[in-house]
Amino acid sequence: MATIPWLADVLRAAGVQVVVEGDWLNRMRPGSFDPIGVLWHHTAATSSATNPHPALNICINGRSDLPGPLCQALVDYHGVFHVISAGRCNHAGTSGGSGPIPAGDGNTMLIGWEIDYNGVSQEMTAAQYNASIAATAAVLTRLGKDASYARGHRETSTTGKIDPSFIDLNVMRADVAAKMAGGTAWSSIVDNATAGRFTASANWGVSSYSGQRYGGDYRYADPVAASDAAWYKFNVPATANYRVDAWWPANSGYNASTPYIVATTTGNKTVYADQRANGGQWRILGTFTLPAGDANRVAVSRWSSASGLIIADAVRLTRV
Numbered sequence: 001m002a003t004i005p006w007l008a009d010v011l012r013a014a015g016v017q018v019v020v021e022g023d024w025l026n027r028m029r030p031g032s033f034d035p036i037g038v039l040w041h042h043t044a045a046t047s048s049a050t051n052p053h054p055a056l057n058i059c060i061n062g063r064s065d066l067p068g069p070l071c072q073a074l075v076d077y078h079g080v081f082h083v084i085s086a087g088r089c090n091h092a093g094t095s096g097g098s099g100p101i102p103a104g105d106g107n108t109m110l111i112g113w114e115i116d117y118n119g120v121s122q123e124m125t126a127a128q129y130n131a132s133i134a135a136t137a138a139v140l141t142r143l144g145k146d147a148s149y150a151r152g153h154r155e156t157s158t159t160g161k162i163d164p165s166f167i168d169l170n171v172m173r174a175d176v177a178a179k180m181a182g183g184t185a186w187s188s189i190v191d192n193a194t195a196g197r198f199t200a201s202a203n204w205g206v207s208s209y210s211g212q213r214y215g216g217d218y219r220y221a222d223p224v225a226a227s228d229a230a231w232y233k234f235n236v237p238a239t240a241n242y243r244v245d246a247w248w249p250a251n252s253g254y255n256a257s258t259p260y261i262v263a264t265t266t267g268n269k270t271v272y273a274d275q276r277a278n279g280g281q282w283r284i285l286g287t288f289t290l291p292a293g294d295a296n297r298v299a300v301s302r303w304s305s306a307s308g309l310i311i312a313d314a315v316r317l318t319r320v
């Protein structure tokens, strides 16, 4: 049986924070292990800054109906990889086939990240997302596979698994591919529900009406000729060029000319988006030079001359 004793070192070399959990090199299920890809999961446990890895013990030790280890690594709330096993784990069950991953024994073919968030009222944190992208890119590079060999459990499952939820797996793969191509591309997402990173006045309502939303809900407000912007705060790692992407749910009743404000090194720049169309996906607003530091960088303004609700959902920065 093969093992992947290189896992912790490959993650560290990719800049991922690693904690090795006990005798991870020898903790594994009996049976075959010959990994060709990575499988993403969520744990269904509710994590927080003060309880960052509630599912860690169960991932190491298993549960009454499924012996551990339950994944090669758990990704905690802060994006730290807890490396649990260098061998076969009970995480994937049977694969029905997805992309280049054939049908068969998922636990033989796939290395599993259990991303510790509940997936019902909580999405993965930006730190979890960024660490998962970096780790997946590094492991696929080591395996000699491209980004299509990263899958979500809900894509391979034959038993109706829904994890990992609140994420577009095609975008996640695209981000892995960009990471593998560029090596060091930094990317971060702030959603309207991201703790401590989104600010809007009480004039902005909360809605989960559209199924095209990013995460559990989004904010909306009527257009008004006044300054009442919703702000997205990012910890920009260096003064450099960043592509700014926005995600909104689209609806014929939404605004045809929603102003997005980007706070650049040379002042605020405004870009207008038609939120009646192109919803439920990342849309490029443009590339801007942003200053280093943790501050409000992108806003959705209500100051539109068009009618229809202004929507504030999610914003992504990617270093280019």
Ligand SMILES: [Zn+2]
Binding pocket: 040, 041, 042, 091, 153, 161, 163
């Ligand atoms: Zn799963």
